Amino acid sequence: MAKRKISNTLALAVLGLLREQPMHPYEMATTLRERHKDGSFKVNSGSLYDTVGALARHGWIEPVETARDGRRPERTVYATTESGRHEFVRWIDELLRTPVAEYPKFMAAVSYLGALGPDRAAEALAERAGHLAQRIEETNAVLADTVGSGRVPRLFMIEAECALHSWEAELAWTRRTIAEIRDGSLSWPEVQRTEQGWTWSGPTDSKGSTP
Amino acid sequence: MAKRKISNTLALAVLGLLREQPMHPYEMATTLRERHKDGSFKVNSGSLYDTVGALARHGWIEPVETARDGRRPERTVYATTESGRHEFVRWIDELLRTPVAEYPKFMAAVSYLGALGPDRAAEALAERAGHLAQRIEETNAVLADTVGSGRVPRLFMIEAECALHSWEAELAWTRRTIAEIRDGSLSWPEVQRTEQGWTWSGPTDSKGSTP
DNA sequence: TCCCGTATAGTCGGTCCCGACTATTAGGGG
DNA sequence: CCCCTAATAGTCGGGACCGACTATACGGGA
Structure with a gap:
């Protein structure tokens, strides 16, 4: 089994959120916290923006809008792609089926x-x-x-x-x-x-x- | 609680091994595998040499000998220091006492x-x-x-x-x-x-x- | 009204970590 | 005796990950 291109599970959370609705990264973080998913995913702003960038490079998500509210920083809103939605399901399937070594x-x-x-x-x-x-x-x-x-x-x-x-x-x-x-x-x-x-x-x- | 200077638990394994006997990194790896400790520690050559270097920088271990067998690559043998032995015990104590969030x-x-x-x-x-x-x-x-x-x-x-x-x-x-x-x-x-x-x-x- | 804490949104530099790679030698089957 | 494999010992570049930092806007108490 070849190694996954993206292995950080935060990417899984991003795909899951964008499957529901287009969103910008900051909103992803707050939504995950609201839903108490921050116990299963390590939500860290630095990692989040890296991860979103990687997902975009692989074509699993894409920017759909870059809005600006007043003089606040620009927000880039992303949405999933067809291949992103398929990848999401395949990845979950794989994670469930095959236990991997963890080192607590x-x-x-x-x-x-x-x-x-x-x-x-x-x-x-x-x-x-x-x-x-x-x-x-x-x-x-x-x-x-x-x-x-x-x-x-x-x-x-x-x-x-x-x-x-x-x-x-x-x-x-x-x-x-x-x-x-x-x-x-x-x-x-x-x-x-x-x-x-x-x-x-x-x-x-x-x-x-x-x- | 301030963040630990070294958090990779492989460093703990290194301190544990050197407490017994001076060793060079490659020997640490094989010893850990022999003792079936590679289920608890991710033994990876790259990480190992990084970790050993970090431990040495912090003064918890120190090189005691650099031997060369024929024309094989140089082996640097390390030993623990007094502060390394104390750190070892303190670290174990802390890891046992306070559960940290893991993200399996x-x-x-x-x-x-x-x-x-x-x-x-x-x-x-x-x-x-x-x-x-x-x-x-x-x-x-x-x-x-x-x-x-x-x-x-x-x-x-x-x-x-x-x-x-x-x-x-x-x-x-x-x-x-x-x-x-x-x-x-x-x-x-x-x-x-x-x-x-x-x-x-x-x-x-x-x-x-x-x- | 002014200030200050909090929420919003994201950037950046550095460290950690990994796995693929190199180089040498011992051992053993043909 | 020679080749091939496994074992020995370690290097290196790049990517993942983190957390500290920046900058703006908003709301409410003094």
């Missing part, structure tokens, strides 16, 4: 959990758990205020449900791991340098070395 | 699930579910072969357990959503453009419009 910061830190020692690790994870619980609550509130009140169809906020499930899973894992650290069921070997290679020792693990 | 590609696609229509969406999700199941199986096999056989302490592969849980959660959500699409409990409104704004209609949702 949390996973990197968990890789070196050992370096903190059991007490500090448990404490740090506990703080994270608190933040996660709060984030989950906030998202639930947003869902209640939109889908829950019938103002927005559920399908239009489905990604919030997806994110919620993912955070709940992370929270569950975090809490379980805290418990395992505290009750000692996750043994904490100390690493030592020797001339042979690496040696570790711990409450339940036997000594060994990596070749 | 899947979330972006789910945002526009509607654009595929129910049948194609369900089919695409089903294909994803298959890939996820396979990935889970592969990771389980790796865990069985390392931790399961007692060759590596569980703590050293803990991030694989974490990733496994996260994928299992995603798989569960995916399967549940497929079922909801197929049995019609996730209603699929059609969006139409009107002069007022946006109108949708669907089996269970009442008509409405976004202001």
Whole structure:
């Protein structure tokens, strides 16, 4: 599978918005924020203008008007093209079908959990758990205020449900791991340098070395 | 909280490796792959040399030797510094404590699930579910072969357990959503453009419009 | 009426990151 | 013994991404 010409998912959001209505970049940003889509797309003005430019170069969108209100900066309004609308659907299809490797910061830190020692690790994870619980609550509130009140169809906020499930899973894992650290069921070997290679020792693990 | 000087987590991996032993960049890459850490860190030669250079500029690591084997390219061997070792621990602590917004590609696609229509969406999700199941199986096999056989302490592969849980959660959500699409409990409104704004209609949702 | 904070709209320079590429050598099958 | 592949070690140019900055207009309190 050849690499996508544009891989920034912000471009997907742009195509999605322009499918509804011609718009200028600044309006795209505010619309995405209004609809709470800024949890799924990193909306950054710099990236946005870059992305819109790239989409235009590829012929997936095109400028349809350059208006000027008084002496404010010029606004360039864009619309999708036929090929842009097709690309939009193809891209979504591909993103859904084939999982790609992601490298969340949390996973990197968990890789070196050992370096903190059991007490500090448990404490740090506990703080994270608190933040996660709060984030989950906030998202639930947003869902209640939109889908829950019938103002927005559920399908239009489905990604919030997806994110919620993912955070709940992370929270569950975090809490379980805290418990395992505290009750000692996750043994904490100390690493030592020797001339042979690496040696570790711990409450339940036997000594060994990596070749 | 001021922004970190280096945010690429590959730098964390480098600090972690050099804490054990002085090394040259190429050896870091192969070591990370051997230890199956390339699921948590994106190991790319270009990024690696950039990252090592940045770490050296900040004084967190330093070159200790530049050896040359025959007429092969020069190898620069690096070691951590005192401040590098402190930074390592501080960084892990911070990454664990405070969750940051991540923008997985899947979330972006789910945002526009509607654009595929129910049948194609369900089919695409089903294909994803298959890939996820396979990935889970592969990771389980790796865990069985390392931790399961007692060759590596569980703590050293803990991030694989974490990733496994996260994928299992995603798989569960995916399967549940497929079922909801197929049995019609996730209603699929059609969006139409009107002069007022946006109108949708669907089996269970009442008509409405976004202001 | 004057000022100040906020909303509107976008530009710009620099850093980060990637992957394709180069160059050398060890190893092994024919 | 020779060629071909894989492994070793790293370079480089270009594109993606970010966030700080500019500039104008509007609204409301002092």
